[in-house]
Amino acid sequence: GENVEQHPSTLSVQEGDSAVIKCTYSDSASNYFPWYKQELGKGPQLIIDIRSNVGEKKDQRIAVTLNKTAKHFSLHITETQPEDSAVYFCAASTTSGSRLTFGEGTQLTVNP
């Protein structure tokens, strides 16, 4: 089955700096890669996603890149703010509607 690895497990940055979280996946059939933000005591919220037919997607301060050849994808957050502090999860899915395989999560802390 699919295996998703995520790094780093913790990341601390100063407000205004950029943050990068990286994930690798094992199943070359995976074609959907969402990123979720989870705040304490809440469910995951989708922040951005990318499909295998594109290499990069951006939404304001958030961007995701995908390298299908290397089987890795990354989340980039620019101009970080304290409210960006949360746990971020990457995930991968092989087909529409199939199960999501999650990475282990990254605790991002943005220091004011």
Place this chain on the structure above:
Amino acid sequence: GAVVSQHPSRVICKSGTSVKIECRSLDFQATTMFWYRQFPKKSLMLMATSNEGSKATYEQGVEKDKFLINHASLTLSTLTVTSAHPEDSSFYICSARGGGTGGGYGYTFGSGTRLTVV
């Protein structure tokens, strides 16, 4: 956008009793629902997948008689933890797929239920 409502958000129950958690898709029809369990500082662990009108498919190691899942309609799935014990204490999260804007593939998560068994 797609909204999934999960209730209750917190529940405390005594050992040996059963607890039901509801997951509702408010503005779309959820053809598939997923139930996850999450331990502190850990990732989401898939427990089971259910399709409306069908029996749930449980992940290896998940006791189907312990965690009863019902997906009787396109907008409601329930997870019942039967004869709960302290080791069942955890954060349970549902996810629904159907329509909506959950990233194009329609995965929308509920807000989670913190279960504490005393």
